[in-house]
Amino acid sequence: RVVKPVITIGEIVAEIMAVDVGEGFRSPLRLIGPYPSGAPAIFIDQVAKIGLPCAIISAVGNDDFGWLSIDRLRSDGVDISAIRIDNRLATGSAFVRYRSTGERDFVFNIVGSACSTIRRDAAASAVIASAGHIHVMGSSLFSPAVVSLVEDAITEIKARGGTVSFDPNGRKEMLDVPGMRDALARVLAQTDLFLPSGEELTLLTRAHTDDGAIAELLGAGIRSVVVKQGAAGATYHDRERTCRVAPMPVNEVDPTGAGDSFGGTFVACWLLGLPPEQCLRFANASGARAVMMRGPMEGNSTLAELETFLSVDALGANLWLSMMNTRRSG
Ligand code: ATP
Ligand code: MG
Incomplete structure (x- = not known):
């Protein structure tokens, strides 16, 4: 089917990460990067990898951190014509370090960066x-x-009869920003496909339980709700059905960007008209590949790569099953 372009609007940043696990950045560290990043950039790069026409509206500085992302997005097939190059401010950046608990410490330079010049030109x-x-x-x-x-x-x-998907992609604290809750609620009211993770499911509902939130969202006219559950997989809900996909057994190296890669694949497959089970299966594989790779969009994958990844995994599981059976019968 012919799909009209998918667009997103938001930050492009360069990400630099600490090599070793620990707390914060208050002493010299070994760092690795820069990697092209920013949630909307990771998302749209993955949409392009699936093969859909797509574009991002954003802004970067006239510096290598900006060109790093522009070059990657362009070579992966994203229309970069609406990325403004600002000659005054530097490209946004994010420094991240993982703690042993899995929590992350960040130093962000986004609001004061070229990202602040995103505008309608x-x-x-x-x-x-x-x-x-x-x-x-x-x-x-x-x-x-x-x-x-x-x-x-x-x-x-x-x-024009187009559609909207929405990933809150934030934590409770974001609601403290003046006007933010209202803005998120207005976007939610226009949403066809909602992709929250964890506590984001109930963030904008009156309901306090997951089931209550899903009923409320579907009742309010949202067509589909996809709940991302990290290392526990993901679940799809619409008015007719619920389906769940088990997580793929992978070694988690860097969880940053998994939700955005997952979203890019889910949205692209959904627009291509694939049944929800298939969208979920490919998106789950995308999220799993994202966490295996260091760097926020380094695990982004084509449909062919996802197919291979899924069949190799099935092969691995089958090998394991046949081993167990041999052992049992032996
Ligand atoms: P972020 O906002 O940090 O990018 P998120 O909270 O939006 O992430 P997650 O739920 O962490 O999204 O991850 C998205 C999807 O990626 C999961 O629903 C799952 O399909 C897959 N995934 C994430 N972590 C793992 C893991 N450790 N093993 C297998 N699959 C994973
Ligand atoms: Mg997320």
């Missing part, structure tokens, strides 16, 4: 005019300018 308008779907990352709604740009794009795309 002619290139952004052209991309919005061509789009059939918009994906919103809650974490990208960091300024009133981005919020109104996103809301205008949603209105235009929906008026």
Whole structure:
């Protein structure tokens, strides 16, 4: 089926990570990076890898951190015409270090970076005019300018019969930002496909339980809810059915970006018209590949790579089963 372009709006950043596990950045450390990053960038790169036409509206500085991401997105097939290059501010960056508990410490430079210059220019308008779907990352709604740009794009795309997916991609603290809860609620009210993880499921509902939240969201007109459950896999809900997919057994090296890769694959497969079980299966494989690789978008994969990964895993599981059977009968 012919799919109109998928767009997203938000930050592009360079990510640099500490090599060793520990707390924070208050002494000299071995670092690795820069890696192209930013939740909407990871997402849209994965959509391109699945093979759908897509674009990102963003801004970077005229520096290597910016070109790093532009070059990657372009070579993976993302339309980069609406990435502004700002000559005054540097590209956004994020330093991350993992703790032994799995928690992360960050030093972000986003609000004061070129990201703060994301705006509606002619290139952004052209991309919005061509789009059939918009994906919103809650974490990208960091300024009133981005919020109104996103809301205008949603209105235009929906008026043409297009669709909206939404990943809150944040924690409870983001609701403390003035106006944020209202902005997220307005986006949610326009959402067709909702992709929360963990506590984000109940973040914007009156219900306090997961089941209550799902009933409330579907009752409010959201077509599908996909709950990302990290190392426990993921679950899909619509009014007709619920389906679950077990996590793929992988060695987690770097969980950053898993949710965004998962989202890119799910949204792309959903727009291609694949049944929810198939969307879930491919998205789950995407998330698993993302955590196996160091760097936020280094695990992004084509459909062919996901197919191979899934069949090799099935082979591994079958080998294990046949070993168990031999042992039992032996
Ligand atoms: P983030 O916002 O940090 O990118 P998220 O919370 O949005 O992540 P997760 O639930 O952590 O998203 O991960 C998305 C999906 O990736 C999961 O639903 C699952 O399918 C897959 N996944 C994540 N971690 C693992 C893991 N350790 N093993 C196997 N699959 C995983
Ligand atoms: Mg997330």
